[in-house]
Amino acid sequence: MLEVRTIEPELTYHLRHAVLRPNQLIEDSMYDSDHEDHAFHVGAFYKKNLISVASFVIDTNSDFPIKKQYRLRQMATLEEYRKLGAGRAIVNYAENRIKERGVSFLWCKGRTTVQEYYSKLGFVPHGEVFDYPPIGPHILMYKKLT
Numbered sequence: 001m002l003e004v005r006t007i008e009p010e011l012t013y014h015l016r017h018a019v020l021r022p023n024q025l026i027e028d029s030m031y032d033s034d035h036e037d038h039a040f041h042v043g044a045f046y047k048k049n050l051i052s053v054a055s056f057v058i059d060t061n062s063d064f065p066i067k068k069q070y071r072l073r074q075m076a077t078l079e080e081y082r083k084l085g086a087g088r089a090i091v092n093y094a095e096n097r098i099k100e101r102g103v104s105f106l107w108c109k110g111r112t113t114v115q116e117y118y119s120k121l122g123f124v125p126h127g128e129v130f131d132y133p134p135i136g137p138h139i140l141m142y143k144k145l146t
């Protein structure tokens with residue numbers, strides 16, 4: 001039932017805005033890094049409707065002293081379609097694409113509200129909880145891709 005594939009960055013903006021930053025302008029959900037060379041974006045479709053998105057970028061400003069790494073950003077599933085496996089399917093799909101590019105390290109700044117979700121996907125917490133204004137508490141999480 002779920003179709004997962006890479007999508008253009010512009011397709012992610014509505015979901016990012018609706019799910020992650022509903023109180024901000026939609027422009028606040030558009031990032032320069034979306035269009036960087038190695039960035040890619042993945043969507044999950046349920047009955048042809050886009051229900052979940054995430055973006056994968058190379059971000060060298062991380063706490064991890066690892067040369068080749070990808071960062072997971074802007075993971076969002078529409079509320080009415082949660083716990084159907086869309087988030088997991090997107091991350092699994094992206095992990096394969098990342099490994100094909102010779103990279104075996106994926107990290108994110110996870111909201112503590114969904115830390116358990118990332119743990120279920122195999123991510124491990126790193127360091128202390130920190131504030132990420134204006135969203136709130138986050139924790140770095142990482143996963144070694146095997």
Ligand SMILES: CC(C)(COP(=O)(O)OP(=O)(O)OC[C@H]1O[C@@H](n2cnc3c(N)ncnc32)[C@H](O)[C@@H]1OP(=O)(O)O)[C@@H](O)C(=O)NCCC(=O)NCCS
Pocket residue numbers: 019020052074075076077078081082083084085086087088089109110111113114115116117120
């Ligand atoms: C976090 C989020 C992306 C999960 O998306 P999803 O499509 O519902 O995730 P999945 O259905 O693939 O869930 C995978 C597993 O994690 C579990 N899970 C999902 N959300 C969870 C949560 N909030 N807390 C704990 N476990 C969760 C699922 O039950 C499933 O477990 P299982 O494999 O044992 O059945 C979604 O809840 C969301 O968009 N939340 C609001 C935005 C947000 O916080 N994004 C992350 C920013 S860092």
